[in-house]
Amino acid sequence: MTTHPTLGILVLDTGFPRIFGDVGNSHTWPFPVEFEIVSGATPTAVTGPNVGLLLEQFHSAANKLVGRGAVGITTTCGFLAALQPQLSQLLSVPFAASSLLQIPSIQALLPASQRVGIITFSEELLTASHLAGAGVPANTPMAGLDKNCLFYRMIIEGDEEIDVAQAEHDVVATGVRLVQQNPNIGAIVVECANMPPYSTALHQRLGLPIFDPVGFIHWFYSGLRPKSFITD
Numbered sequence: 001m002t003t004h005p006t007l008g009i010l011v012l013d014t015g016f017p018r019i020f021g022d023v024g025n026s027h028t029w030p031f032p033v034e035f036e037i038v039s040g041a042t043p044t045a046v047t048g049p050n051v052g053l054l055l056e057q058f059h060s061a062a063n064k065l066v067g068r069g070a071v072g073i074t075t076t077c078g079f080l081a082a083l084q085p086q087l088s089q090l091l092s093v094p095f096a097a098s099s100l101l102q103i104p105s106i107q108a109l110l111p112a113s114q115r116v117g118i119i120t121f122s123e124e125l126l127t128a129s130h131l132a133g134a135g136v137p138a139n140t141p142m143a144g145l146d147k148n149c150l151f152y153r154m155i156i157e158g159d160e161e162i163d164v165a166q167a168e169h170d171v172v173a174t175g176v177r178l179v180q181q182n183p184n185i186g187a188i189v190v191e192c193a194n195m196p197p198y199s200t201a202l203h204q205r206l207g208l209p210i211f212d213p214v215g216f217i218h219w220f221y222s223g224l225r226p227k228s229f230i231t232d
Contacts, residue, residue: 004031004032004225005032005069005070005071005072005224005225006032006033006034006068006069006070006071007029007031007032007033007034007070007071007072007073007074007217007220007221007224008033008034008035008036008062008065008066008068008070008072008073008074008093009023009024009033009034009035009036009065009073009074009075009076010036010038010041010058010061010062010065010073010074010075010076010080011024011035011036011037011038011075011076012024012037012038012041012042012043012046012075012076012077013037013038013039013040013041013042014042014043014155014158015157015158015159015160016154016155016158016159016160016162016194017160017161017162018076018194019162019164019197020197021196021197021214022076022193022194022196022197023074023075023076023193023194023196023213023214023217024076024193028196028214029217031221031225034065034068034069034070036061036062036064036065037061038054038057038058038061039057040054040057041054041057041058041077043077043121043155043156044156046077046079046080047077047079047121047122047125047126048125049127051079051080051082051083052082052083052086054083055083055086055087058075058080058083058087059087059090059091062087062090062091062095063091066091066092066093070093071093071094071224071225072093072094072095072096072220072221072224073087073091073093073094073095073096074095074096074097074217074220075096075097075098075193076193076194077098077192077193078097078098078099078100078120078121078130078191078192078193078213079098079121079125079126079130079191080097080098081097081098081100081101081130081131081133081134081136082129082130082133083097083133084097084098084101084133084134085133094220094223094224096216096217096220097133097134098130098133098134098191098213099189099190099191099193099211099212099213099215099216100118100130100131100133100134100136100189100191101134101135101216102189102211102216102219103116103118103134103135103136103140103189104135104136106187106189106209106211109187110186110187111186113184114184114185114186114187115140115141115182115184115185115186116140116185116186116187116188116189117140117141117142117143117178117179117182117185117187117188117189118140118141118142118143118178118188118189118190118191119142119143119144119171119174119175119178119188119189119190119191119192119195119202120142120143120144120145120191120192121144121145121152121155121191121192121194122144122145122147122152123142123143123144124144124147125144126142126144126191141178141181141182141185142178143174143175143177143178143181144174145170145171145174146170146173146174149170149173150163150166150167150170151163151166151167151170151171152170154167155194164197167197167198168197168198168201171195171198171201171202172198172201172202172205175188175202175205175206176205176206179206179208185208186208186209187208187209187210187211188202188206188208188209188210188211189211189212190202190210190211190212190213191213192213193213195212195213196212196213196214196215199212199214199215
C-alpha cells in the first residue's frame with residue numbers, strides 16, 4: 001500500500017472566496033494538500049515592487065508546511081515568480097512559485113513563427129523582474145485584466161462573493177484582447193491562480209492551448225510522486 005505525499009500551498013492573505021478550480025480550494029486537487037496563509041501577503045503587497053520584503057514570511061510559512069510533511073511547495077499567486085530564485089535555494093524541498101515557469105518549455109513546443117502569450121491579473125504590475133524569476137523573456141506578449149472590470153476589483157477589494165459569470169467574461173475579454181494585439185500567439189499561459197475556472201471558456205473562445213496554474217501544479221506533483229505501472 002502506498003500513500004500519497006502532501007503538496008504544500010502558500011496562500012495569500014485574501015478576503016475573496018476561492019471557488020472550485022482555484023488553486024486555494026482543497027477540492028480542486030485529487031491529492032493531499034496543506035495550506036498555509038502568509039500573513040500580510042495581500043494581493044496589493046505581492047503584486048507591488050516590494051514583494052522581496054515578504055521573503056522571510058514566505059520562507060517561514062513554507063518551512064511550516066515542510067514540517068507538516070509537504071514534499072513540495074507551490075503558491076496561489078503567479079507574481080511570486082519574483083521569489084522563485086531565492087525560495088528554491090532556501091527550501092529543502094522543490095518549490096514551484098508560478099505557472100510562468102512553464103513558458104520556456106511551451107515556447108519550445110511551438111513553431112518558430114508563434115509565441116507564448118500571458119494572461120495575467122495585471123499587465124502593468126507584471127514586470128521584467130517577475131518574468132526573469134521564471135526565466136521568461138521580457139518581451140513576452142501579455143494582457144492583464146482591465147483595472148475597471150469587476151473581477152479585478154473583486155480580487156483587490158476582497159469581495160465576499162465571486163460573480164463567476166462576470167469573472168469568466170472578464171478573463172475571456174482579456175484573452176481576446178491579447179490575441180487581437182498579437183495574432184502570432186500559438187498558446188497561452190495563465191498567470192493568475194484564481195483564473196483556472198475560466199480556462200475552458202478561454203480555450204473555447206480562442207481555440208488555443210491554455211496552460212494554467214492547476215495544470216502546472218498537476219505536472220509538478222506528478223514528479224513528486226511518479227505513477228506506478230508495476231504490480232506485484
